[in-house]
Amino acid sequence: MERVYKSENVTAAPIRVIQLLYNAWFGNLLCKQMQHFQTTSLILNAHHSSFLSPWETAVRLIPYKCQPWTTSGEGILSLPVFNHLKELPRFKHILQPIADVCIAKEQQEPVDFESFFTHTIFHECCHGIGPHTITLPNGQNSTVRLELQELHSALEEAKADIVGLWALRFLIHQDLLPKGLLKSMYVSFLAGCFRSVRFGLQEAHGKGQALHFNWLYDKGALHPDETFSVDFSKVEGAVESLSREILTIQAKGDKEAANLLLQKYSKMMPPLMGALQKLEDIQGDGVFLSPAWGGPSYTSIEIFTLDFLKPKDGFTIFQVAQAITPNIIMFLPRCVDLHQVEELSWLSSPPLEVEVEENYVHNNIKGVTAYFRLAACG
Numbered sequence: 595m596e597r598v599y600k601s602e603n604v605t606a607a608p609i610r611v612i613q614l615l616y617n618a619w620f621g622n623l624l625c626k627q628m629q630h631f632q633t634t635s636l637i638l639n640a641h642h643s644s645f646l647s648p649w650e651t652a653v654r655l656i657p658y659k660c661q662p663w664t665t666s667g668e669g670i671l672s673l674p675v676f677n678h679l680k681e682l683p684r685f686k687h688i689l690q691p692i693a694d695v696c697i698a699k700e701q702q703e704p705v706d707f708e709s710f711f712t713h714t715i716f717h718e719c720c721h722g723i724g725p726h727t728i729t730l731p732n733g734q735n736s737t738v739r740l741e742l743q744e745l746h747s748a749l750e751e752a753k754a755d756i757v758g759l760w761a762l763r764f765l766i767h768q769d770l771l772p773k774g775l776l777k778s779m780y781v782s783f784l785a786g787c788f789r790s791v792r793f794g795l796q797e798a799h800g801k802g803q804a805l806h807f808n809w810l811y812d813k814g815a816l817h818p819d820e821t822f823s824v825d826f827s828k829v830e831g832a833v834e835s836l837s838r839e840i841l842t843i844q845a846k847g848d849k850e851a852a853n854l855l856l857q858k859y860s861k862m863m864p865p866l867m868g869a870l871q872k873l874e875d876i877q878g879d880g881v882f883l884s885p886a887w888g889g890p891s892y893t894s895i896e897i898f899t900l901d902f903l904k905p906k907d908g909f910t911i912f913q914v915a916q917a918i919t920p921n922i923i924m925f926l927p928r929c930v931d932l933h934q935v936e937e938l939s940w941l942s943s944p945p946l947e948v949e950v951e952e953n954y955v956h957n958n959i960k961g962v963t964a965y966f967r968l969a970a971c972g
Contacts, residue, residue, distance in 0.1 A: 599725065599845035685710050693785040696869045698823035701781045709775055709782035716758035721750065723757050725845045741847030748860065749852050752802030753840045759783055760837045763830060780824045784816065788869055791862075801860045808859040808866065809836045818865050880921040885911055887927050898927045900934045912938050920946055922966040928952070928959045935964050944968070 685707045693705040730736055739746045762779050765771045783806075790803040810816050813832035817823045843851045862870075886904040900908025908924075915922045920942060926935065932950060939946040946966040953961045 596842065599842060689782075689785055689789055692788050692873060693781075695872045696788050696821055697781060697785055698817075698819070698821045701823050704778035704781045705785050706778050706782060709778040710786065712771075712775065713755075713758055713762060713779055713783060713786075716761050717754045720754045720757040720761060723761070724753060724841045728845060728847050730847060736847055738844045738847060742844070742849050742852050745849060745852045745856060747798040748801040748805075748856060749840060749843065751798045752805045753837075753844065755783075755802055756806055756833060756840065757837045759833050763833070777824075777826060780826065780829050784810075784822060784824055788873060791866065792870060792873060795860060795862065801856065804861065804866065805856065805859045806836070808861070808863055811863075811865055812859070816865075822865075822869065880923065881915040881918050882923045882925075883911060883915060884925040892927050892929075895927075895929060897931050898929045899931050900938075908934070909938065909941070913941060916942060920966065920968045922946075924964045924966075926962050926964060928961050930962060932962075935962075938964075939966055942968075 689710060690705065693702055697705060725738055727735065727737055728741070730741075738750075742749060759779065762771065762775065766773055766776050787803045787807045790799050791807070793800045795801050795804055807816070810829065810832050811818075813828060813835070815825050815829040815832040817825055839855065842848075843855065885906075885908070887898070888902050888904055892898055892902065895902070903911065906914075908926075912922065912924070924935075924938075935950060936948060939948040946968060949965045951963050951965075952959050953963055
């Protein structure tokens with residue numbers, strides 16, 4: 595990025611590291627939107643020095659990207675041990691099978707868990723890289739989010755991924771990370787592109803990953819031949835050029851340039867579409883179900899049975915979700931019949947592991963969340 599856009603006053607962000615053994619609120623969330631809590635960190639303003647109650651913590655920390663950036667920088671709370679174990683099944687049961695289908699055989703071996711996990715850590719750290727508060731050409735102070743508006747989330751996720759990849763290479767060349775990561779991180783990242791794009795281009799992570807894939811393909815860094823391989827002689831330059839492009843757009847607050855970039859690259863081009871068609875039989879990360887409870891009248895029901903759910907009963911909805919993945923989350927009324935919830939876990943062979951938690955607001959229970967997964971995936 596041009597020096598004119600670089601900050602002259604950089605404040606180091608505090609990093610708080612804890613050994614998290616168990617966290618009921620987030621511990622078993624398996625959907626895409628929760629990956630970055632599970633895997634590495636929460637980004638919170640530096641003045642949050644202590645935890646609130648579990649519910650208040652959840653409410654305030656989930657939408658971290660909506661919080662205003664402060665001059666004191668970010669505080670990064672890392673959860674390495676617990677989440678390292680949580681991400682291993684995701685890699686084994688989802689990313690590795692994707693690589694087996696979409697990555698050229700000669701490059702499948704470098705796809706490894708350490709590269710996948712380390713890059714996700716760098717993704718979170720790189721949300722703090724680049725401008726947030728900017729000065730417009732007319733001298734007015736503004737923010738990247740305010741200027742890019744609805745395009746901000748997709749570009750921010752794309753930035754964190756691609757700059758995270760660049761940062762890995764930088765630290766490897768500084769002998770701060772093992773050189774063995776150099777090739778494996780690019781091939782693992784490519785497999786991750788296919789995984790994230792499956793969530794759709796309406797979602798910020800999927801849109802960002804489509805941008806990455808199509809940019810790298812356009813620059814000759816990816817070679818298609820039924821499967822895909824990385825051209826290691828071109829990929830570093832392609833990653834650096836995309837990082838510079840996104841960071842410069844953010845620094846300028848240039849919504850028009852952001853729109854042109856996303857329109858050109860964040861779409862389902864034939865090479866990407868062909869790869870995704872091969873992945874239909876590979877399970878998804880997770881399904882979140884929040885079916886309609888039948889209107890306000892549910893509050894007058896003493897025991898809410900699953901047949902009250904709309905548009906189909908709870909058993910039918912659950913079986914549809916099982917065709918996608920065994921990792922299922924259901925948000926249900928506080929008075930739901932817990933025996934029926936347990937029965938849902940028996941619809942699989944072997945039965946699923948189920949955990950149910952109560953969700954409170956101001957000491958009042960508002961609903962329950964049930965988490966289902968294969969016991970072997972934990």
